[in-house]
Amino acid sequence: MTTALLAELPALPLHEAGKYVAAAYVVLFAMVLVYVAIMAIRQSKLERDLAELLAREQRLAKGAGAAPATDASSERESTPA
Protein backbone atom coordinates (compact mmCIF):
# COMPACT_ATOMS: atom_id res chain seq x y z
CA MET A 1 0.00 0.00 0.00
CA THR A 2 2.82 2.34 0.90
CA THR A 3 4.61 1.53 -2.33
CA ALA A 4 1.50 2.47 -4.26
CA LEU A 5 1.36 5.75 -2.36
CA LEU A 6 5.05 6.38 -2.82
CA ALA A 7 4.64 5.73 -6.51
CA GLU A 8 2.30 8.72 -6.66
CA LEU A 9 4.42 11.09 -4.63
CA PRO A 10 7.98 11.49 -5.85
CA ALA A 11 7.99 14.16 -8.53
CA LEU A 12 6.07 17.41 -8.29
CA PRO A 13 2.88 16.91 -10.30
CA LEU A 14 2.52 19.50 -12.97
CA HIS A 15 -1.12 20.21 -12.36
CA GLU A 16 -2.46 23.19 -10.40
CA ALA A 17 -1.78 22.15 -6.83
CA GLY A 18 1.96 21.95 -7.32
CA LYS A 19 2.27 25.64 -8.05
CA TYR A 20 0.48 26.66 -4.89
CA VAL A 21 2.42 24.35 -2.63
CA ALA A 22 5.65 25.51 -4.18
CA ALA A 23 4.63 29.13 -3.71
CA ALA A 24 3.89 28.54 -0.03
CA TYR A 25 7.25 26.93 0.63
CA VAL A 26 9.00 29.60 -1.40
CA VAL A 27 7.46 32.19 0.95
CA LEU A 28 9.13 30.48 3.87
CA PHE A 29 12.41 30.21 2.04
CA ALA A 30 12.29 33.82 0.88
CA MET A 31 11.56 35.02 4.41
CA VAL A 32 14.64 33.31 5.76
CA LEU A 33 16.80 34.52 2.87
CA VAL A 34 15.67 38.12 3.23
CA TYR A 35 16.47 37.91 6.91
CA VAL A 36 19.93 36.55 6.16
CA ALA A 37 20.48 39.37 3.69
CA ILE A 38 19.50 42.01 6.24
CA MET A 39 21.75 40.46 8.83
CA ALA A 40 24.59 40.32 6.34
CA ILE A 41 24.26 44.02 5.65
CA ARG A 42 24.29 44.77 9.36
CA GLN A 43 27.27 42.53 9.83
CA SER A 44 29.30 44.27 7.14
CA LYS A 45 28.47 47.64 8.69
CA LEU A 46 29.65 46.32 12.03
CA GLU A 47 32.83 45.12 10.43
CA ARG A 48 33.42 48.50 8.85
CA ASP A 49 32.86 50.35 12.11
CA LEU A 50 35.12 47.97 13.95
CA ALA A 51 37.86 48.37 11.35
CA GLU A 52 37.57 52.13 11.66
CA LEU A 53 37.85 51.91 15.43
CA LEU A 54 40.84 49.62 15.18
CA ALA A 55 42.58 51.92 12.71
CA ARG A 56 42.06 54.85 15.03
CA GLU A 57 43.43 53.00 18.01
CA GLN A 58 46.43 51.87 16.03
CA ARG A 59 47.10 55.44 14.98
CA LEU A 60 46.99 56.50 18.59
CA ALA A 61 49.24 53.60 19.51
CA LYS A 62 51.86 54.71 17.00
CA GLY A 63 51.62 58.22 18.33
CA ALA A 64 51.63 57.47 22.05
CA GLY A 65 53.88 54.43 22.34
CA ALA A 66 53.43 50.76 23.22
CA ALA A 67 50.65 50.86 25.84
CA PRO A 68 47.58 51.69 23.69
CA ALA A 69 48.56 48.97 21.20
CA THR A 70 47.65 46.27 23.74
CA ASP A 71 44.22 47.89 24.10
CA ALA A 72 43.66 47.55 20.36
CA SER A 73 44.49 43.86 20.31
CA SER A 74 42.47 43.05 23.42
CA GLU A 75 39.53 44.82 21.75
CA ARG A 76 39.68 42.24 18.99
CA GLU A 77 39.41 39.35 21.41
CA SER A 78 36.60 40.74 23.49
CA THR A 79 33.97 40.92 20.75
CA PRO A 80 31.85 37.78 20.69
CA ALA A 81 32.91 35.20 18.16
Next chain:
Amino acid sequence: MYGKGLRALSISTVVVMAVALGLVFFWVPLEADQGFLQKIFYVHVPLAIVSLCGFVAGGIFAIQHLRTRDQKWDYRSYVAIHMSLIFGLATLITGSIWAKGSWGHWWEWSEPTLVSFLIVFLLYATYQPLRFAIEDPERQSRYASVFAITAGAFVPLNFIAVRSSTAFVHPRVLGATSNLPWQMSLTFLVSLLGMALLFTTLCKYELTVKHTRAQLRALKRLAERREGKATASLPARGRSAAPSLHATAMTAHAPEVRGR
Protein backbone atom coordinates in the same frame (compact mmCIF):
# COMPACT_ATOMS: atom_id res chain seq x y z
CA MET B 1 26.48 36.90 26.09
CA TYR B 2 23.84 36.17 23.51
CA GLY B 3 25.80 34.23 20.93
CA LYS B 4 26.46 31.21 23.10
CA GLY B 5 24.63 28.17 21.84
CA LEU B 6 23.75 29.82 18.56
CA ARG B 7 25.73 27.30 16.58
CA ALA B 8 24.08 24.27 18.18
CA LEU B 9 20.71 25.89 17.76
CA SER B 10 21.15 26.64 14.08
CA ILE B 11 22.47 23.18 13.33
CA SER B 12 19.53 21.53 15.02
CA THR B 13 17.22 23.87 13.11
CA VAL B 14 18.70 22.82 9.80
CA VAL B 15 18.53 19.15 10.69
CA VAL B 16 14.94 19.20 11.91
CA MET B 17 13.74 21.36 9.02
CA ALA B 18 15.42 19.05 6.52
CA VAL B 19 13.82 16.02 8.13
CA ALA B 20 10.46 17.80 8.13
CA LEU B 21 10.68 18.69 4.45
CA GLY B 22 11.73 15.15 3.64
CA LEU B 23 8.78 13.76 5.53
CA VAL B 24 6.38 16.20 3.86
CA PHE B 25 7.45 15.54 0.30
CA PHE B 26 8.66 11.97 0.38
CA TRP B 27 6.87 10.08 3.08
CA VAL B 28 3.55 11.37 4.34
CA PRO B 29 0.56 10.05 2.36
CA LEU B 30 -1.63 12.33 0.29
CA GLU B 31 -4.77 13.55 1.96
CA ALA B 32 -8.06 12.27 0.54
CA ASP B 33 -9.93 15.57 -0.01
CA GLN B 34 -7.37 18.09 -1.04
CA GLY B 35 -4.61 15.98 -2.50
CA PHE B 36 -1.30 17.61 -3.00
CA LEU B 37 -2.54 21.04 -2.00
CA GLN B 38 -2.92 19.88 1.58
CA LYS B 39 0.84 19.92 1.99
CA ILE B 40 0.68 23.64 2.59
CA PHE B 41 -0.80 22.64 5.94
CA TYR B 42 2.67 21.62 7.12
CA VAL B 43 4.09 25.07 6.59
CA HIS B 44 1.07 27.29 7.25
CA VAL B 45 -0.11 25.92 10.58
CA PRO B 46 3.34 25.68 12.22
CA LEU B 47 3.98 29.28 11.13
CA ALA B 48 0.70 30.29 12.74
CA ILE B 49 1.30 28.45 16.00
CA VAL B 50 4.88 29.66 16.38
CA SER B 51 3.86 33.21 15.57
CA LEU B 52 1.12 33.18 18.19
CA CYS B 53 3.41 31.70 20.81
CA GLY B 54 5.95 34.34 19.90
CA PHE B 55 3.46 37.12 20.54
CA VAL B 56 2.51 35.63 23.88
CA ALA B 57 6.19 35.18 24.72
CA GLY B 58 6.70 38.84 23.90
CA GLY B 59 4.04 39.61 26.47
CA ILE B 60 5.66 37.39 29.07
CA PHE B 61 9.06 38.99 28.51
CA ALA B 62 7.37 42.35 28.90
CA ILE B 63 5.97 41.28 32.26
CA GLN B 64 9.48 40.33 33.31
CA HIS B 65 10.73 43.69 32.13
CA LEU B 66 8.21 45.59 34.21
CA ARG B 67 8.96 43.42 37.20
CA THR B 68 12.74 43.53 37.09
CA ARG B 69 13.34 46.73 35.08
CA ASP B 70 16.19 44.88 33.43
CA GLN B 71 16.62 46.20 29.91
CA LYS B 72 17.47 42.78 28.50
CA TRP B 73 13.86 41.65 28.92
CA ASP B 74 12.67 44.59 26.88
CA TYR B 75 15.17 43.55 24.24
CA ARG B 76 13.84 40.04 24.15
CA SER B 77 10.27 41.26 24.07
CA TYR B 78 11.00 43.55 21.15
CA VAL B 79 12.78 40.88 19.13
CA ALA B 80 10.12 38.25 19.86
CA ILE B 81 7.32 40.53 18.72
CA HIS B 82 9.26 41.70 15.70
CA MET B 83 9.97 38.14 14.60
CA SER B 84 6.40 37.00 15.31
CA LEU B 85 5.12 39.80 13.13
CA ILE B 86 7.23 38.53 10.25
CA PHE B 87 6.13 34.94 10.87
CA GLY B 88 2.57 36.23 11.09
CA LEU B 89 2.89 37.92 7.73
CA ALA B 90 4.16 34.65 6.31
CA THR B 91 1.17 32.92 7.89
CA LEU B 92 -1.21 35.30 6.17
CA ILE B 93 0.51 34.89 2.81
CA THR B 94 0.64 31.08 2.96
CA GLY B 95 -2.94 30.98 4.21
CA SER B 96 -3.99 33.19 1.34
CA ILE B 97 -2.20 30.94 -1.13
CA TRP B 98 -3.98 27.95 0.37
CA ALA B 99 -7.33 29.71 0.15
CA LYS B 100 -6.72 30.53 -3.48
CA GLY B 101 -5.86 26.92 -4.19
CA SER B 102 -8.80 25.52 -2.24
CA TRP B 103 -11.60 27.90 -3.06
CA GLY B 104 -10.36 30.05 -5.86
CA HIS B 105 -10.21 33.37 -4.06
CA TRP B 106 -7.38 34.94 -2.14
CA TRP B 107 -9.21 35.64 1.09
CA GLU B 108 -11.74 33.66 3.08
CA TRP B 109 -13.71 35.24 5.90
CA SER B 110 -14.99 31.92 7.14
CA GLU B 111 -11.51 30.75 8.08
CA PRO B 112 -11.17 31.82 11.72
CA THR B 113 -7.41 31.32 11.77
CA LEU B 114 -6.83 33.70 8.89
CA VAL B 115 -9.24 36.29 10.24
CA SER B 116 -7.84 36.20 13.76
CA PHE B 117 -4.40 36.52 12.35
CA LEU B 118 -5.34 39.55 10.35
CA ILE B 119 -6.60 41.28 13.48
CA VAL B 120 -3.57 40.29 15.52
CA PHE B 121 -1.27 41.40 12.73
CA LEU B 122 -2.98 44.78 12.52
CA LEU B 123 -2.60 45.20 16.25
CA TYR B 124 1.07 44.31 16.46
CA ALA B 125 1.88 46.36 13.38
CA THR B 126 1.34 49.37 15.64
CA TYR B 127 4.02 48.20 18.10
CA GLN B 128 6.92 49.70 16.23
CA PRO B 129 5.17 53.01 15.43
CA LEU B 130 4.30 53.24 19.11
CA ARG B 131 7.93 52.80 20.12
CA PHE B 132 9.07 55.22 17.49
CA ALA B 133 6.66 57.86 18.73
CA ILE B 134 8.18 57.96 22.23
CA GLU B 135 11.57 59.56 22.48
CA ASP B 136 12.64 58.94 26.03
CA PRO B 137 14.13 55.41 25.93
CA GLU B 138 13.08 54.43 29.43
CA ARG B 139 9.51 55.50 28.84
CA GLN B 140 9.57 53.89 25.43
CA SER B 141 10.48 50.53 26.94
CA ARG B 142 7.92 50.86 29.68
CA TYR B 143 5.03 51.83 27.42
CA ALA B 144 6.00 49.18 24.91
CA SER B 145 5.92 46.58 27.66
CA VAL B 146 2.47 47.68 28.77
CA PHE B 147 1.29 47.38 25.19
CA ALA B 148 2.97 44.00 24.72
CA ILE B 149 1.25 42.61 27.79
CA THR B 150 -2.16 43.93 26.74
CA ALA B 151 -1.72 42.60 23.23
CA GLY B 152 -0.37 39.27 24.48
CA ALA B 153 -3.49 38.79 26.58
CA PHE B 154 -5.58 39.82 23.61
CA VAL B 155 -4.25 37.12 21.28
CA PRO B 156 -5.97 34.07 22.81
CA LEU B 157 -9.15 36.01 23.57
CA ASN B 158 -9.31 37.21 20.00
CA PHE B 159 -8.98 33.68 18.71
CA ILE B 160 -11.81 32.49 20.85
CA ALA B 161 -13.99 35.42 19.84
CA VAL B 162 -13.40 35.04 16.12
CA ARG B 163 -13.72 31.28 16.20
CA SER B 164 -17.10 31.41 17.90
CA SER B 165 -18.36 34.02 15.47
CA THR B 166 -17.40 32.15 12.31
CA ALA B 167 -20.18 30.28 10.61
CA PHE B 168 -19.07 26.73 9.88
CA VAL B 169 -20.25 26.78 6.33
CA HIS B 170 -17.00 25.61 4.86
CA PRO B 171 -15.39 22.60 6.39
CA ARG B 172 -12.54 24.13 8.33
CA VAL B 173 -9.65 22.87 6.36
CA LEU B 174 -6.86 25.25 7.16
CA GLY B 175 -6.68 24.51 10.83
CA ALA B 176 -8.02 21.00 11.04
CA THR B 177 -5.61 19.08 13.19
CA SER B 178 -8.00 16.65 14.81
CA ASN B 179 -8.32 13.02 13.74
CA LEU B 180 -5.30 13.00 11.52
CA PRO B 181 -3.71 9.70 10.57
CA TRP B 182 -0.57 9.17 12.59
CA GLN B 183 1.79 9.78 9.67
CA MET B 184 0.36 13.24 9.20
CA SER B 185 0.46 13.96 12.92
CA LEU B 186 4.09 12.97 13.10
CA THR B 187 5.02 15.03 10.07
CA PHE B 188 3.09 17.95 11.48
CA LEU B 189 4.87 17.74 14.83
CA VAL B 190 8.27 17.58 13.20
CA SER B 191 7.39 20.59 11.04
CA LEU B 192 6.18 22.42 14.12
CA LEU B 193 9.41 21.66 15.94
CA GLY B 194 11.44 22.82 12.97
CA MET B 195 9.52 26.07 12.76
CA ALA B 196 9.90 26.68 16.49
CA LEU B 197 13.63 26.09 16.24
CA LEU B 198 13.83 28.41 13.25
CA PHE B 199 12.05 31.12 15.22
CA THR B 200 14.32 30.71 18.20
CA THR B 201 17.46 30.67 16.08
CA LEU B 202 16.51 33.81 14.19
CA CYS B 203 15.60 35.60 17.43
CA LYS B 204 18.82 34.62 19.09
CA TYR B 205 20.76 35.70 16.04
CA GLU B 206 19.07 39.07 16.05
CA LEU B 207 19.71 39.55 19.76
CA THR B 208 23.36 38.68 19.27
CA VAL B 209 23.85 41.13 16.43
CA LYS B 210 22.05 43.91 18.31
CA HIS B 211 24.12 43.28 21.38
CA THR B 212 27.33 43.32 19.36
CA ARG B 213 26.35 46.62 17.83
CA ALA B 214 25.63 48.09 21.24
CA GLN B 215 28.99 46.92 22.55
CA LEU B 216 30.72 48.44 19.55
CA ARG B 217 28.94 51.72 20.18
CA ALA B 218 29.99 51.70 23.79
CA LEU B 219 33.55 50.97 22.73
CA LYS B 220 33.50 53.88 20.35
CA ARG B 221 32.28 56.19 23.07
CA LEU B 222 35.05 55.06 25.35
CA ALA B 223 37.61 55.64 22.64
CA GLU B 224 36.27 59.10 21.92
CA ARG B 225 36.17 60.04 25.53
CA ARG B 226 39.76 59.00 25.86
CA GLU B 227 40.73 61.10 22.90
CA GLY B 228 38.98 63.99 24.53
CA LYS B 229 36.39 64.51 21.82
CA ALA B 230 33.46 66.38 23.23
CA THR B 231 30.90 65.48 20.59
CA ALA B 232 30.03 61.95 19.58
CA SER B 233 31.22 61.23 16.09
CA LEU B 234 28.93 58.29 15.56
CA PRO B 235 25.77 59.07 13.64
CA ALA B 236 23.33 60.76 15.98
CA ARG B 237 20.92 58.05 17.02
CA GLY B 238 17.96 60.34 16.82
CA ARG B 239 14.71 58.62 17.45
CA SER B 240 14.75 54.88 17.35
CA ALA B 241 12.07 52.27 17.51
CA ALA B 242 14.48 49.65 18.78
CA PRO B 243 15.33 49.44 22.46
CA SER B 244 18.82 50.68 23.23
CA LEU B 245 20.90 48.27 25.21
CA HIS B 246 22.60 50.46 27.78
CA ALA B 247 25.92 48.66 27.88
CA THR B 248 25.72 46.71 31.06
CA ALA B 249 29.26 45.72 31.83
CA MET B 250 30.81 48.83 30.41
CA THR B 251 31.62 51.93 32.37
CA ALA B 252 28.84 54.36 33.10
CA HIS B 253 28.15 56.85 30.35
CA ALA B 254 28.54 60.53 30.83
CA PRO B 255 25.06 61.80 29.99
CA GLU B 256 26.22 64.21 27.33
CA VAL B 257 28.09 61.52 25.46
CA ARG B 258 25.04 59.28 25.02
CA GLY B 259 24.39 59.51 21.32
CA ARG B 260 20.85 60.74 20.89
Next chain:
Amino acid sequence: MSAAIPDARPAPPAEERPAVAAPAAAGRRTTPTWRVVRALLRKELLVELRTLESVPGMSLFAVTTFVVFHFALQRNSVDGDLAAGILWVTLLFAAILGINRLFVADADQGGFDGFALAPVDRSAMLVAKLLALLAYLVVLELIAVPAFGLLLLGPPLGHALPDLLGVLALGDLGVAAIGTLIAAIAVRTRARDLLGPLLALPLLVPVAIGAARASSPLLALGHAGAPAARWLLMLGLYDLVFGLIAYALFDFLLED
Protein backbone atom coordinates in the same frame (compact mmCIF):
# COMPACT_ATOMS: atom_id res chain seq x y z
CA MET C 1 -7.67 72.58 36.34
CA SER C 2 -4.62 72.06 38.45
CA ALA C 3 -6.50 73.93 41.13
CA ALA C 4 -8.97 71.07 41.19
CA ILE C 5 -6.37 68.45 42.04
CA PRO C 6 -5.73 69.66 45.59
CA ASP C 7 -9.47 69.15 46.15
CA ALA C 8 -8.64 65.49 46.33
CA ARG C 9 -6.83 66.07 49.58
CA PRO C 10 -8.12 69.06 51.57
CA ALA C 11 -11.78 67.99 51.57
CA PRO C 12 -11.47 64.70 53.45
CA PRO C 13 -8.79 65.36 56.05
CA ALA C 14 -11.05 67.58 58.16
CA GLU C 15 -13.52 64.83 58.95
CA GLU C 16 -10.95 62.08 58.56
CA ARG C 17 -8.37 63.17 61.11
CA PRO C 18 -9.95 61.51 64.12
CA ALA C 19 -10.29 58.25 62.21
CA VAL C 20 -6.86 58.46 60.67
CA ALA C 21 -5.06 59.33 63.89
CA ALA C 22 -5.13 55.79 65.25
CA PRO C 23 -4.05 53.70 62.24
CA ALA C 24 -1.82 56.49 60.92
CA ALA C 25 1.18 54.78 62.43
CA ALA C 26 0.40 51.72 60.29
CA GLY C 27 1.22 53.84 57.21
CA ARG C 28 -2.24 54.03 55.71
CA ARG C 29 -2.84 56.29 52.77
CA THR C 30 -4.06 59.72 53.66
CA THR C 31 -7.19 59.41 51.56
CA PRO C 32 -9.18 56.28 50.84
CA THR C 33 -9.18 55.47 47.14
CA TRP C 34 -12.89 55.69 46.58
CA ARG C 35 -12.83 59.26 47.79
CA VAL C 36 -10.07 60.06 45.35
CA VAL C 37 -12.02 58.43 42.56
CA ARG C 38 -15.07 60.41 43.46
CA ALA C 39 -13.16 63.67 43.55
CA LEU C 40 -11.43 62.97 40.23
CA LEU C 41 -14.66 61.91 38.61
CA ARG C 42 -16.34 65.06 39.83
CA LYS C 43 -13.53 67.08 38.32
CA GLU C 44 -13.76 65.25 35.02
CA LEU C 45 -17.48 65.70 34.69
CA LEU C 46 -17.31 69.34 35.76
CA VAL C 47 -14.63 70.08 33.20
CA GLU C 48 -16.63 68.33 30.52
CA LEU C 49 -19.77 70.22 31.46
CA ARG C 50 -17.96 73.52 31.30
CA THR C 51 -15.92 72.98 28.17
CA LEU C 52 -18.21 70.53 26.33
CA GLU C 53 -15.19 69.12 24.53
CA SER C 54 -16.08 65.50 24.00
CA VAL C 55 -19.74 64.61 24.28
CA PRO C 56 -21.38 67.02 21.85
CA GLY C 57 -18.72 66.21 19.26
CA MET C 58 -19.22 62.49 19.72
CA SER C 59 -22.99 62.75 19.47
CA LEU C 60 -22.93 64.99 16.45
CA PHE C 61 -20.45 62.65 14.79
CA ALA C 62 -22.76 59.70 15.38
CA VAL C 63 -25.82 61.40 13.91
CA THR C 64 -23.86 62.69 10.93
CA THR C 65 -22.50 59.20 10.34
CA PHE C 66 -26.02 57.82 10.21
CA VAL C 67 -26.77 60.34 7.47
CA VAL C 68 -23.63 59.30 5.60
CA PHE C 69 -24.66 55.66 5.90
CA HIS C 70 -28.05 56.47 4.44
CA PHE C 71 -26.41 57.88 1.35
CA ALA C 72 -23.57 55.41 1.16
CA LEU C 73 -25.79 52.36 1.47
CA GLN C 74 -28.60 53.94 -0.54
CA ARG C 75 -31.18 52.66 1.88
CA ASN C 76 -34.02 54.22 3.80
CA SER C 77 -34.17 51.61 6.49
CA VAL C 78 -32.03 48.78 7.77
CA ASP C 79 -32.73 45.89 10.07
CA GLY C 80 -31.20 42.79 11.60
CA ASP C 81 -27.47 42.22 11.00
CA LEU C 82 -26.99 45.34 8.93
CA ALA C 83 -28.65 47.53 11.52
CA ALA C 84 -26.60 46.06 14.34
CA GLY C 85 -23.43 46.56 12.34
CA ILE C 86 -24.15 50.17 11.46
CA LEU C 87 -25.11 51.02 15.00
CA TRP C 88 -22.01 49.50 16.56
CA VAL C 89 -19.54 50.76 13.99
CA THR C 90 -20.87 54.27 14.49
CA LEU C 91 -20.77 53.97 18.26
CA LEU C 92 -17.22 52.63 18.16
CA PHE C 93 -15.90 55.41 15.98
CA ALA C 94 -17.69 58.05 18.01
CA ALA C 95 -16.16 56.50 21.12
CA ILE C 96 -12.73 56.79 19.50
CA LEU C 97 -13.24 60.54 19.34
CA GLY C 98 -13.87 60.58 23.05
CA ILE C 99 -10.92 58.29 23.74
CA ASN C 100 -8.61 60.58 21.85
CA ARG C 101 -9.54 63.48 24.08
CA LEU C 102 -9.65 61.63 27.37
CA PHE C 103 -6.19 62.40 28.72
CA VAL C 104 -5.25 65.32 26.52
CA ALA C 105 -5.90 67.97 29.13
CA ASP C 106 -3.90 66.05 31.72
CA ALA C 107 -0.96 65.60 29.42
CA ASP C 108 -0.87 69.16 28.15
CA GLN C 109 -1.63 71.03 31.36
CA GLY C 110 0.36 69.09 33.90
CA GLY C 111 -2.48 67.05 35.33
CA PHE C 112 -0.33 63.93 35.39
CA ASP C 113 2.39 65.67 37.38
CA GLY C 114 -0.09 67.10 39.82
CA PHE C 115 -1.64 63.71 40.35
CA ALA C 116 1.72 62.05 40.78
CA LEU C 117 2.49 64.41 43.66
CA ALA C 118 -0.60 63.36 45.58
CA PRO C 119 0.08 60.35 47.85
CA VAL C 120 -2.84 58.36 46.58
CA ASP C 121 -3.31 55.10 44.79
CA ARG C 122 -2.47 55.65 41.13
CA SER C 123 -5.23 53.37 39.95
CA ALA C 124 -7.73 55.90 41.19
CA MET C 125 -7.09 57.90 38.05
CA LEU C 126 -7.80 54.88 35.90
CA VAL C 127 -11.09 54.19 37.63
CA ALA C 128 -12.13 57.82 37.52
CA LYS C 129 -11.28 58.22 33.84
CA LEU C 130 -12.99 54.94 33.02
CA LEU C 131 -16.16 56.01 34.77
CA ALA C 132 -16.01 59.38 33.05
CA LEU C 133 -15.65 57.74 29.65
CA LEU C 134 -18.51 55.46 30.52
CA ALA C 135 -20.63 58.49 31.35
CA TYR C 136 -19.76 60.09 28.02
CA LEU C 137 -20.70 56.90 26.22
CA VAL C 138 -24.04 56.74 28.00
CA VAL C 139 -24.86 60.30 27.00
CA LEU C 140 -23.69 59.52 23.48
CA GLU C 141 -26.06 56.59 23.31
CA LEU C 142 -28.93 58.59 24.76
CA ILE C 143 -28.64 60.74 21.66
CA ALA C 144 -27.40 58.30 19.05
CA VAL C 145 -29.73 55.36 19.64
CA PRO C 146 -32.96 57.34 19.30
CA ALA C 147 -31.44 59.09 16.30
CA PHE C 148 -30.70 55.71 14.82
CA GLY C 149 -34.23 54.57 15.52
CA LEU C 150 -35.51 57.68 13.83
CA LEU C 151 -33.28 57.87 10.81
CA LEU C 152 -32.26 54.42 9.77
CA LEU C 153 -33.81 51.67 11.78
CA GLY C 154 -36.70 49.89 10.13
CA PRO C 155 -38.38 47.94 12.96
CA PRO C 156 -39.50 49.95 16.01
CA LEU C 157 -37.23 49.82 19.03
CA GLY C 158 -40.08 49.29 21.47
CA HIS C 159 -39.95 46.05 23.41
CA ALA C 160 -36.43 45.17 22.33
CA LEU C 161 -35.20 48.22 24.19
CA PRO C 162 -34.42 46.69 27.63
CA ASP C 163 -32.33 43.93 26.03
CA LEU C 164 -30.64 46.45 23.81
CA LEU C 165 -29.78 48.54 26.84
CA GLY C 166 -28.15 45.50 28.39
CA VAL C 167 -26.04 44.88 25.32
CA LEU C 168 -25.14 48.55 25.16
CA ALA C 169 -24.05 48.48 28.79
CA LEU C 170 -21.78 45.48 28.30
CA GLY C 171 -20.33 46.95 25.13
CA ASP C 172 -19.73 50.27 26.83
CA LEU C 173 -17.82 48.64 29.65
CA GLY C 174 -15.48 46.99 27.18
CA VAL C 175 -14.98 50.16 25.19
CA ALA C 176 -14.36 52.13 28.38
CA ALA C 177 -11.81 49.67 29.80
CA ILE C 178 -9.80 49.34 26.63
CA GLY C 179 -10.29 52.96 25.66
CA THR C 180 -8.96 54.33 28.93
CA LEU C 181 -5.87 52.15 28.86
CA ILE C 182 -5.07 52.93 25.25
CA ALA C 183 -5.78 56.62 25.74
CA ALA C 184 -3.25 56.67 28.57
CA ILE C 185 -0.65 54.95 26.39
CA ALA C 186 -1.24 57.07 23.33
CA VAL C 187 -1.53 60.51 24.88
CA ARG C 188 2.15 61.03 25.57
CA THR C 189 3.41 59.92 22.20
CA ARG C 190 4.05 62.02 19.17
CA ALA C 191 1.19 61.00 16.91
CA ARG C 192 -1.36 60.62 19.67
CA ASP C 193 -4.44 61.13 17.51
CA LEU C 194 -3.29 58.51 15.07
CA LEU C 195 -1.92 55.92 17.47
CA GLY C 196 -4.99 55.94 19.70
CA PRO C 197 -7.40 54.57 17.11
CA LEU C 198 -4.79 52.27 15.60
CA LEU C 199 -4.14 50.66 18.96
CA ALA C 200 -7.73 50.62 20.13
CA LEU C 201 -9.61 49.31 17.11
CA PRO C 202 -8.07 45.83 16.87
CA LEU C 203 -8.52 45.43 20.61
CA LEU C 204 -12.16 46.45 20.22
CA VAL C 205 -12.91 43.91 17.50
CA PRO C 206 -14.13 41.24 19.94
CA VAL C 207 -16.39 43.85 21.54
CA ALA C 208 -17.75 44.63 18.11
CA ILE C 209 -18.24 40.94 17.41
CA GLY C 210 -20.08 40.27 20.65
CA ALA C 211 -22.15 43.44 20.63
CA ALA C 212 -23.19 43.23 16.99
CA ARG C 213 -24.06 39.55 17.22
CA ALA C 214 -26.04 40.14 20.37
CA SER C 215 -27.90 43.11 18.88
CA SER C 216 -28.89 41.56 15.55
CA PRO C 217 -31.88 39.56 16.80
CA LEU C 218 -33.03 42.63 18.73
CA LEU C 219 -33.16 44.76 15.62
CA ALA C 220 -34.69 42.17 13.35
CA LEU C 221 -37.81 42.79 11.32
CA GLY C 222 -40.97 41.25 12.58
CA HIS C 223 -40.70 39.34 15.81
CA ALA C 224 -37.58 40.55 17.62
CA GLY C 225 -35.70 37.70 19.27
CA ALA C 226 -33.56 37.65 22.37
CA PRO C 227 -29.78 38.05 22.30
CA ALA C 228 -27.92 34.76 22.42
CA ALA C 229 -26.45 34.22 25.87
CA ARG C 230 -23.17 33.21 24.29
CA TRP C 231 -22.41 36.72 23.08
CA LEU C 232 -23.40 38.36 26.34
CA LEU C 233 -21.14 35.95 28.18
CA MET C 234 -18.28 36.65 25.80
CA LEU C 235 -18.74 40.39 26.19
CA GLY C 236 -18.86 40.12 29.96
CA LEU C 237 -15.75 37.97 30.10
CA TYR C 238 -13.84 40.23 27.77
CA ASP C 239 -14.81 43.29 29.80
CA LEU C 240 -13.67 41.60 32.98
CA VAL C 241 -10.33 40.45 31.62
CA PHE C 242 -9.41 43.79 30.11
CA GLY C 243 -10.68 45.69 33.08
CA LEU C 244 -8.30 43.69 35.24
CA ILE C 245 -5.43 44.10 32.80
CA ALA C 246 -5.97 47.85 32.61
CA TYR C 247 -6.07 48.03 36.41
CA ALA C 248 -2.84 46.05 36.71
CA LEU C 249 -0.89 47.96 34.10
CA PHE C 250 -2.04 51.53 34.58
CA ASP C 251 0.43 52.34 37.35
CA PHE C 252 3.34 51.66 35.04
CA LEU C 253 2.20 54.37 32.70
CA LEU C 254 2.23 57.08 35.32
CA GLU C 255 5.66 56.49 36.70
CA ASP C 256 7.34 59.62 35.54
